[in-house]
Amino acid sequence: MIDADALAREVVEPGTPGLAGVVAEFGEDIVDAEGRLDRARLGAIVFAEPDRREALNAIIHPRVRERAAAMLATAKPGDIVVQDIPLLVETGQGSSFHLVVVVDATDEERIRRMTEIRRMTVEDAVSRMAAQAGRDERLAAADIVLDNSGTVEDVNELVETLWEERLAPFARNLAAGRPAPRAGGPVLSPPNSDWPVQAERLLARIRRASPEVLGADHIGSTAVPCLPAKDVIDLQVSVSSLEAADRIARALGEAGFPLQEASARDAPKPPDLDPSAWQKRFHRSADPGRPANVHVRVLGSPGWRYALLFRDWLRANSDAVRMYADMKQELAALHGGDHRTLEYAEAKEPWFTEVAWPLMDAWARSSGWQPPSYPMAQG
Known part of the structure; x- marks a missing residue:
């Protein structure tokens, strides 16, 4: 247990550099007759004056974080x-x-x-x-x-x-170093407006995990408003190469997303593309309370582009959402008694190739759609 409030008191005990810094900033009368910090007086100042509160935080926070890091370093696996x-x-x-x-x-x-x-x-x-x-x-x-x-x-x-x-x-x-186990067939949940908020919290952890993460996006059904979906957040991580994907595997695992498959391959949606161009690395969440899939793909690769285009096509076309939702509901009912969701996922593949791809490709051409760019990738 690392209590920041307790540490904030420790770093301004009499004789500490922290207390000396507070006195230098707020004056000698900020300590009581026993040489201890007069917290009531200090609180009255900093909660009334935001600039003074920032000055106090600049003294206290770095010292608290240093002490917290030292305590954290003693934790065992x-x-x-x-x-x-x-x-x-x-x-x-x-x-x-x-x-x-x-x-x-x-x-x-x-x-x-x-x-x-x-x-x-x-x-x-x-x-x-x-x-x-x-x-x-x-x-x-x-x-x-x-x-x-x-x-x-x-x-x-x-x-x-x-x-x-x-x-x-x-x-x-x-x-x-393992993902949280999952079992059971596909269960579709009603659209949830909190899915994007949850996804952004996960993406923030992923972006922080390694400088080789060039970009990270919320993809899949939970990224599309008004679309029923399995309660599993799908995320895409953009990297410069599959070698970079392998290098960040440990960092993603430590961030909460252990490697599931080291050589996963997407089923190629456009039929005229080489399947070997659809290689990725696949991670899943270790958190049993928030299932998530992390697809690590090379920036600009066919699978990377397809995932983003499919999401944006659905977001822009309510008819496509209804069509996809109907197909999902039908297959979920068919595979509801399965012990896993693999058969459900495989059953959707012909629809992606034969129905979705021609429509979304035409939409991309007519709308001038372009995938996102990332400042880190440009640098």
Whole structure:
């Protein structure tokens, strides 16, 4: 357990360089008669003056991160490290972690607790909250939300379930370098407006994993509004070569996406293209609570282009969405009793080649569609 609040207190204990920095910035009267930081006085200043709060953060945050990194370095493979960071959203650190857990309560309940338990005035409580990320921002950053509006016993029960059903198996999968197991036939979920938000959190971790990641995109059915889909996020990672894909395999695994197949090959959708040009590397999420597929493809390759064109064609054509949804529903019903989804995926291939490809190719030509470009790839 790495508690950022506790570390923030440690780094400004009497005699520390941190406290000396605070005194130099805020003056001698920021310490009490015993030479300790007067937190009430400091809080009144920094929560009223944003510029002063930034000055304090510039002193405290680097020291806290240094101490946290030293503690993290002592963790053993398979350990679960929980970092409690009140300002995680404000400091943009979410992509540094395998999961972000937000402990949530309504603003009204937070104010009640601050005034009744901590004896703060309503004005001070509201000022503290205004100086931090809003509730919507925190929830958008969360892979997991724990409802803390009830009793301590209620939230403890939620934590126990989270630990046993998600965190512990996730840690075991990471230590073993294996994806989370999946079983069962295809089950289509209704369109979910949160899929793109979830995908962006995963993409941020992937982009951070290696400088050889030239680009990363949300693809597949969950990237298309109004389209039912299996609750599996598909992501595409762009690299310069298959050799680069092999070099980043370990980094992707450490980020939470272990290698599933080292020499996967897409079924070529346009029939006139060489199947050997459709090579990729295939990773899957180690997190049992968020299934995800990661397709690592060479920038500009046929498979890379097809995945992006198919997504954008569907986004631009409601008739195509309806046609694809009808086909998916029919095949999902046919293969619903399967023990895996491979047969369902293979059954879709003729539609991709014979129906989708001519239509999407014609749309690309008529619309002037171009795949995305990435600043890192251009540099």
